[in-house]
Amino acid sequence: MKKNNKKFETNAVRSGTERSQFGEHSEGLFLTSSFVFKNAQEAARRFSGDDPGYVYSRFTNPSVNMFEERLAALEGAEQCIATSSGMSAILATFMALCKPGDHVIVSKSIFGTSVQLFNNFLSKWGLDITFVNLSDLASWKNSIKKNTKLFFVETPSNPLTEIVDISKLAELAKFAKAKLIVDNCFCTPALQLPLKLGADIIIHSATKYLDGQGRCLGGAVLGKRNVMSEIFTFLRNTGVSLSPFNAWIFLKGLETLKIRMEQQSSNALALALYLEKNKNISKVYYPGLKSHSQYSIAKKQQSLGGAVLSFSLKGGKKEAWSLINKTRMLSITANLGDTKSTITHPATTTHSRLTQAERDESGISDSLIRIAVGLENVNDIITDLKL
């Protein structure tokens, strides 16, 4: 990233732009697998890395590079590496930075597929994994081993919006000589800057709010140059690369990221306040509510509450399914990060692979509903819920 003193909004629309000889105003879409060289000498210099120009789109492409530079500017990172999905960003990070026998500490409250990746694959390759409660700093401390390499969290978590104090966890990671990774998917850099709070690495599923309109899959890893070099080598040798087309979509998504996150957070807060007063609802989980058990930490490290909330109804699965089935506008889908609001029943969808005991332990009750609030008028969302 070129050092710049511009503000977030400016970087979101201007940063990283690289113009071709045609002088296009909007960023170009470079759909090409390889790049041509003026002569054999230039080809050799490109391959050796002496000439930093483009070679092959598995690891270098102008559209992808523009997205990487722009996201790096927004997160305040030295370097960004874009990947084909959020999952491949996580895979690349752990494969590149760990070896068999290394130990990592992972929050229990992470994206379901991330749990599957740890339990079914990374463990098979010899990674020693300890799962702990996200906000329980004592458990993090007690789980540290001599060979602990990485800490991994999502904050706020899905769907109960639990939060960990990133600065405090970063201190613990330092103490353990481990690196703290934050999956910043729910807040995005528009609301939370984990690197500033002491985290070492940020992971994104660009599929969610960075795109913001539910079109493409993609991911990213961000951090210091010396950490990122291993991850770049992994990408170059394995091809978990982002398509230039998707990168171009995300570039455009970043331009409106802040105003979307602000408006969607404001809609989510209005909805949360409404739900909290409703007699059919027993509890609302949203970091922007004063009743949230970690409201003060949320206030300290997030500029707004984000766009995801959940709530438990009085009753059980029958009442939850009935509420979902009565909606006419909300999209019944497990995705989030879209301008269209989505509604889901975690216990029978995103968290259905957990056992009943695991769900009970993590608070995913049968009456819990998650809404990822979009850009519709919030009064229309409230009307559609027919509560």
Ligand SMILES: *Cc1c(COP(=O)(O)O)cnc(C)c1O
């Ligand atoms: C969706 C998601 C992922 C996975 O991203 P994909 O782009 O779907 O591979 C990882 N972490 C979080 C928090 C997510 O919401």
